[in-house]
Amino acid sequence: MPDRVASCSCGQLKARVTGEPVRVSICHCLACQRRTGSVFGQQARFRREDVSLSGASSEYVRVGDEGSHSKFHFCPSCGSTVYYESEGMEEYLAIPVGAFADPSFPAPLVSVYEARMHSWVIPPPDAEHIP
Incomplete structure (x- = not known):
């Protein structure tokens, strides 16, 4: 099982994961576009027990289009988002x-x-496409 390390731009906040993600997705919602500064957000979902966190983070809670809350953890020094938690998927x-x-x-x-x-934007053709 592979180990991977996600990091903020300055390297202070890190998430080390073991194993493969349970889901890799892209989101085209306007909130993800604004959050990333790109035309979509791409995220990998991992079981919490497979993630080890280190470093200090600040939090930002965003209410999604359907009313659920997501708590984004970003580096207080460089501002990079390194992980987030979604309500209902604790x-x-x-x-x-x-x-x-x-x-x-x-x-x-x-x-x-x-x-x-x-x-x-052309998502992978074999991906599940949700309007």
């Missing part, structure tokens, strides 16, 4: 795939909020 932690800085990371198998997807 047994998991989600980690932005970019925090791993690993081009060999598995491709997303789910693409959500495609109604808000930029017209030039």
